Amino acid sequence: MNNPLGIHALVFAGGTTTDEVDTITSGAHRAGYDIIEFSLHGLADLDTTATRAMLEDRGLTAICSRGLAPDADVSSDDLAVVQRGAELLHESLQATAAIGGIRLTGALYSAFGKAAAPLTGAGRRNVIAVLKDLAVEARRLDVVLGLEVCNRYETNVVNTAGEALRLADEIGEDNVDVHLDIYHMNIEEKNFRDPVLLLGDRLGYVHVGENDRGYLGSGHLDFDAFFDALREVDYRGGITFESFSSAVVSPTLSNDLSIWRNLWTDSDDLAAAAHRFLAERLARVPA
Template sequence: MFKYAICNETYQDWTLETALAHAKESGYDAVEIAPFTLASTAYDVTAKQRGEIRGKIEDAELDVVGLHWLLAKTEGFYLTTPDDAVRQKTSDYFCELARLCSDLGGKIMVLGSPQQRNLLPGVSESEAMKLAADCIRKAMPTLEQCDITLALEPLGPAEGDFLNTAEKGMELMDLIDSPNCKIHLDVKAMSAEDKPIPQIIRETHPHIAHFHANDPNKRGPGMGDVDFVPIFQALKEVDYRGWVSVEVFDYEPGIESLVKDSIAYMHKCEAATS
């Protein structure tokens, strides 16, 4: 049986308590937190606030997956810049995010943030790989100390021009060379690859730390053309035991539908693999 989570920004302007109660009632086991929904930066979330947020999640009888959209809506951070000072600042911020993640009770940090990793003028892909590895590697001792796994997220060309395939994600993971650095897979992103999604899952195992369920149309699973039955079959074949988190970008169907229809469809697909 898969463990299902929902990304908290799905609830947009709902209060945290109302969102948590709805997620629980809808059948989810955990929430995944976008830091920008808490404050402008992780530095701005006080120790008291961290304790209060964790308490509310525990009161709702939910777990915390961890954090995603790590650098979204921030300024001054960049993964692949040749500027040593900016890279160091970014590395330091990953350390603070790891502390925030741990304080909230999470274990996973999903690193997508394409706008802070796209290739800059004059920087080749191979150089960007080395710069990104340098930036992340400096933060890994703190992540290891906090028992946090950094999950590198390959994204399709519609999002950016760096780390566009799971294979490239594995290449960067190998450069970083830490037991706490693994791969995150996202259905929308994998749909942009030439390989079938089940094949990507099998080839990336056993390095998959986390999984996002969505559709290329930016809505929830089952709300587009992607059939999740073979995807879930592949996850079962490789004995994936991590979270399956719903992450959407198009809220037009409405929050209630996105939350409830997504998990209903995933349960149906999971049953079909039995």
């Protein structure tokens, strides 16, 4: 396997000011990564021109991600709330394209956080309409949309690979694919192989993170089974390391993600260790 390897920006800095983007991109480049993933929850601070220049200078590909807030939830039954969410998604898509990003992914389909009730039929129809429109715009900008499969405590819309595949089919645009995250799979899926095989070439992006979001290999996740499944479907997309610690605080995301503990304090050491771990898994010959 020779997949491009990525790292989440929150390993290095909590925001997207120009100084923080410099820290993020220099750290990712130093550790040997190909991709940097930016969360777009701090859009107001992002200088897209400066960010694109730093990415190009350091030979990094950009991927962007985000979820939505309760007052901008495209899965709501309230059309005013849905409209605010749609506007935020289109703004995020424009920012992704402006920095040269190739993918906008995440919980694009709902507010991020534990829902108070199941998704309604009207809410689902709103999700499909908004994301179909977003996908049409994304195609013009040469950006792919990813539906990240998140656990039940973060969304009531998509919790399994099968649910994400169904939603992608209902959106019906060929630049919408599915994004698996082994951290969430550990909660919602029966194993790490079957969801990958179910998606096959509809799998467009992958997050890897330990069960406690700390150092890779320090927990109980069966990474060998997951990577063997990726190899089985000939997955060629990005594989991005995602880890969070209260050592690096995002003013908008740390509380949402329940980052209460210092799982690590040295960003460079964490990034280098993750790169070694991922490179070893790519080179591994299955038993």
